[in-house]
Amino acid sequence: MFYGIPLTSRLLLGTAQYPSPAILGEAITASGAEVITVSLRREGAGGGAFRELLRDTGRRILPNTAGCHSVREAVTTAHMARELFATNWIKLEVIGHADTLQPDPFALVEAARILCSEGFAVFPYMTEDLILAERLVEAGCRVLMPWGAPIGSGQGLRNPEGLRSLRAHFPGIALVIDAGIGAPSQAAAAMEMGFDAVLLNTAVAKARDPVGMARAFGQAVAAGRLAHEAGLMLRRDMAVASTPVFGMAELA
Amino acid sequence: MHLEVNGTRHRVQATDLAALLVELGFDDRAVATALDGAFVPAALRGSTPLVPGARVEVLAPMQGG
Secondary structure (H helix, E strand, C coil): CECCECCCCCEEEECCCCCCHHHHHHHHHHHCCCEEEEEEEECCCCHHHHHHHHHHHCCEEEEECCCCCCHHHHHHHHHHHHHHHCCCEEEECCECCCCCCCECHHHHHHHHHHHHHCCCEEEEEECCCHHHHHHHHHHCCCEEEECCCCCCCCCCCCCHHHHHHHHHHCCCCEEEEECCCCCHHHHHHHHHCCCCEEEECHHHHCCCCHHHHHHHHHHHHHHHHHHHHHCCCCCCCCCCCCCCCCCCCCCC | CEEEECCEEEECCCCEHHHHHHHCCCCCCCCEEEECCEEECHHHHHHCECCCCCEEEEEEEEECC
């Protein structure tokens, strides 16, 4: 599904902001996610426990370049992540604005070009712009990660028509909705639209019961995918009786 | 000499990156390093000299979304 790696679960889970490492571990298990995202930060106290937890989960690691605002920062972070996690996967984030956390599409394409040419499997965090998507594919990306809404906002799919059109234009590229998902119903909607997977963090980590919410998202993503594969009925403007009229008794 | 390590000024004896990690007590297998904004692979730390005022980043896995 992603760069030749087959996966069963179509939910990718972030590891930040959980109430405790134990709850994070349980949430990963409950979600069924096979890929978890992590970051790189200055080494301080407590790093060892997180390393052990990552090892224990046995999940595939997708390191991110979260917080990077320039091509150089993102590329250097990717190099460091490749060594530290022994993976060529990188979730490429180049943030254009500190408040909106909107990706910088120009720097994103430049960084993606460099990293793809160096053998990285790049997962770019992007807006749903079609031309940006085209440039990223030209750069060598085989996975694209359009946002649903701004990071951490929980607004869901803010531009469903734009996302639908992105899905239609790139049938052969794995498309992952990354960021902005707040509820399992929104994740299910993304999967029903034909997206390949959903990546989220805050909606699970900040739930009253993160483990329960992780399970809910895992099931919603699976249900949405099943629905997509099964084929949704067409929407109609008028009512159409589902019970046959033929054979109806005359009782009036 | 004085260096900046993870944003903090340090006075150190080490003259290469590998020795610096040992001197400051980092677990050298659990971190990735950069010197003045450029990645330095683990295998090259011993042959990477430090100069006064150099900016060193020592990064480790952390929670992320």
